[in-house]
Amino acid sequence: MTVSASSQTQSTQALIGFDPQGEMPSNEVLLKMYTLMLTLRFWDERSLKLQRSGRISFCVTTKGEEATQVGTVAALRATDWVFPAYRQPGIPLWRGANLESLAHQIFGSAKDVSLGHQMPNHYSFHHLYYASVSSVIGTQIVHASGAALAAQAKGTDDVAVTYFGDGSTSANDFHSALTVAGAKKAPALFFCVNNHYAISLHVSQQTGAKYLADKGVGYGVKALRVDGNDVLAVYQTTLAMAERARRGEGPALLELVTYRLNPHSSSDDDARYRLKGEMDGWIDKDPIPRFEAFLLEKGVLSLPQVDALKIQVEADVLEATKIAQETPLPDWQTLIEGVYAEIPATLQADLDDLLAHEQGLSLPHPGAFPL
């Protein structure tokens, strides 16, 4: 296929776009991709509202970066392991997680799979081959190298993939990951989501390299730059690199060039550092209207369908968060669950001691004293 053939000889400098001659998803898949991108956008809006009104403590959004999630996961198999950062809720949603399970996580409710152990947006879906998110930057990158070695050892042709930001390419584990995968020709795909900022630091200050993709070269890892706001370009390139890895030809680093349209998180004030005028050009490249225009032009979607979808998706998001909001917090026993496979007796005794004396006391948040 065209992308695969041309990308073998791509320099890391050329930005790969959509290839009209290249591999295309079916209309059904295209529709699923569009619907998920809309869902992510509404999910962001709703999360921010919940955070602003004090119903959840914090959130990170993925506004502007929807194509990097949807274009990649649509080109993967359901059994390809994913080691995500905190900006990829689209992956479990694509693979069948429902919005309600995400909502329980951001509320840390009694129905949160992770037992209310982590901050919002740190999802875990082992059964969907999506490994729990850590807040620590970069640690997950090398986990993909390991899962890729596991695929080699088992003799399957699965690939393992990981997502991380531009800032994360400075973290130790990025280098460990590419060292391992490069040396072993492991079937791993490294998706570097270059959204131009690591909190306040612009990507131009993050590295002396001209392009982040250049970092793959020294490790013997095939490296490409892709238009990360073109969901079909992302899809085609991912498919080509995954097939290449499945054939045993080695790992690839895909720099998905995109832009973070929101502040880093609900705690961040991007007015302090965002380069003047930079945002404007990127709003024009917003991946959702771009994809929408393409689908309308191809007749995959009609305008009335678009309107109906938006109403439906917004309602789904609202419903899911309402349910989670009404769910109580986890039981105190969950404090000591999941530390080890078995709860140590001393730990149970310490919790029982707390329970014996303080159950029934409604403890306010530690920021406010109960005295």
Place this chain on the structure above:
Amino acid sequence: MNATMTPSSQMTSSLIERNPETPITMVQAINEALFQALESNPNVIVFGEDVGISGGVFRATEGLQAQFGEARVIDMPLTEAGIIGSAYGMAVAGMTPVAEIQFADYIFPAFDQIVSEVAKLRYRSGGDCACPMVIRTPYGGGIRGGTYHSQSPEAYFTQTPGIKVVIPSTPADAKGLLLSALQSPDPVLFMEPKRLYRSPKGLVPVDPTPIPLGPARLVQAGKDLSVFCYGAMVDICQAAATKLQESDGVSIEIIDLRTLSPIDEASILASVRKTGRALMVYEAPKTGGYGSEISAIIAEKAVEYLKAPIKRVAGLDTPYPYSLESVYMPHPVRVMRAMQEVLGF
């Protein structure tokens, strides 16, 4: 006083103007100490993630880059090992580095540099080389930060000879101790209790007034029980003691350790020998925590003075939770109950 600081007659800040009678926050106090250090010592260099243009995620370095320039207040790439490794190199080359690790939870990528290199340079060279530096990092719970924005990893570092560990609990101590850390001939890990960054406020001298590293602070004197704490646990212990003193008429001594390493053993022993009872309060997991070390010192050197078994109030032996943080983190009710238990033995 270290020769790198200007003499005390000149230790007034030309640029900071504020009313010394107006209380300020801990984060302002830290900012002021950094400002004055940069102003008075050309070798001071402040760097870390997001410390420059944005002024730090907690605003501790607000305005410093605008005042002192990008060469001395540096936004670093996202590599903690790179930050601390660079600090080592700067220190050896004669600078006074102040490195910020954005959250104590993210110090571990630099653990090797701190434990193997920074802390051991003086020893392994027999004193031939040293790398004085300050590593500032916000730590602890109380901000709904969950597993990776709430940890209290001080014990990993108090287990590491060669680096001092300092934890302030008031705005005034934050400024005074940080100024001393900047003059220390040895590396200092300066852990800032982030729950206290913005409140309560306190009076802080405007002129740079270093508070020596080492001595603990007597928060309140008492006769019946000694409470040993530091950082964000100090005001929790005070709240508990105030309540109990009112209700039960007891007299409680509270000691804020401030410098955890090297430890102020004399103050600990003197207090326990006076009161005969000891309670350790810390928010890190209980096992192997810093309060366990205080317990051991008391057991070794003052057991004959004890009228009751010693007790620890600490975090559970689990990672830090999100939803049930208010149960996990020691709070005044829990501390009060522990005080009653030790007093009622």
